[in-house]
Amino acid sequence: MNTRIRRTATAVAFAAVLPFALAACSDDTKDSASGNSGKATPAASQSSEGMKDTDEPFGSACASVPKDGAGSFDGMAKDPVATAASNNPALSTLVTAVKKAGLVDTLNNAQNITVFAPTNDAFAKIPKADLDKVLNDKEQLTKILTYHVVGKRLAPADLSDGSFDTLEKSKLTTSGSGESYKVNDSANVVCGNVQTANATVYIIDTVLMPKS
Numbered sequence: 684m685n686t687r688i689r690r691t692a693t694a695v696a697f698a699a700v701l702p703f704a705l706a707a708c709s710d711d712t713k714d715s716a717s718g719n720s721g722k723a724t725p726a727a728s729q730s731s732e733g734m735k736d737t738d739e740p741f742g743s744a745c746a747s748v749p750k751d752g753a754g755s756f757d758g759m760a761k762d763p764v765a766t767a768a769s770n771n772p773a774l775s776t777l778v779t780a781v782k783k784a785g786l787v788d789t790l791n792n793a794q795n796i797t798v799f800a801p802t803n804d805a806f807a808k809i810p811k812a813d814l815d816k817v818l819n820d821k822e823q824l825t826k827i828l829t830y831h832v833v834g835k836r837l838a839p840a841d842l843s844d845g846s847f848d849t850l851e852k853s854k855l856t857t858s859g860s861g862e863s864y865k866v867n868d869s870a871n872v873v874c875g876n877v878q879t880a881n882a883t884v885y886i887i888d889t890v891l892m893p894k895s
Contacts, residue, residue: 741839741862744802744873744886747773756877763791764798764882773886776806783818784825790832796882797833797847799855799866801890802873809890826851830893836883839864839876853893867891 740748740756748771749755759767765787768774777800781787790798806814817824830851837847842857842864849855858865864872870889877884 738876740874740877742872742874742886744773744888745877748874748877759884760878760880762880764793764796764879764884765790767879768798768800768884773802773804774800776803777801780806780818780824780828784821784828786825786828791881793832793834794881795836796850797835797837798882798884799831799833799870799891800884800886801831801870802886802888805870805887805889826893827890830855831891837885838883842872842875842885849893851893855891 749758752758752770753762754770754772758770762770765778765781768781769778781790790796809817817827830849830853832850833847833855834850835847837845837857839862843860845857846854847857855867858868859872862875864875864885866872866885866887870887870891872885873888874886877886
């Protein structure tokens with residue numbers, strides 16, 4: 684009698700374990716079919732991370748971007764560039780300048796552009812008297828702001844050693860690699876590859892000044 688009970692218990696236990704064994708076997712089969720073994724999984728993950736770094740925003744200042752809402756990366760991707768910038772507190776001085784220059788509609792209606800967007804701290808590097816003077820000179824302000832705009836979308840790889848025509852009609856240069864880039868050898872990209880509905884944005888720590 685005891686032997687029969689033990690056999691029954693064993694059968695029940697085997698029936699309970701069998702589905703899990705089959706599931707594990709199925710997972711192993713998928714890995715084999717895709718050319719992946721258990722040892723290869725970390726490499727695949729690393730490759731995925733590499734792609735993620737390329738496709739997503741990068742840089743130290745990206746950490747200050749809100750995680751959700753209109754000012755988040757997902758939120759900005761839904762709006763045209765001037766509207767998206769207005770939802771980022773770190774770009775409030777730039778937004779004020781764009782409004783004073785009457786460029787909101789110009790930037791929002793442009794297609795496939797790149798904007799190098801100075802932070803509030805970048806504008807704060809300019810002596811207040813000089814900044815106030817520029818903000819009240821629409822012609823000069825427009826010249827400076829349009830110098831920050833390139834008429835096509837630039838991917839991070841394009842910045843490694845580039846020279847680009849701006850909407851102001853003169854050129855700016857870029858250099859660097861990985862997640863470290865400079866514009867005109869003076870401004871650092873602090874949060875790059877930010878996507879909006881009509882532009883790619885590189886947030887920079889220094890205001891760019893056209894030579895002419």
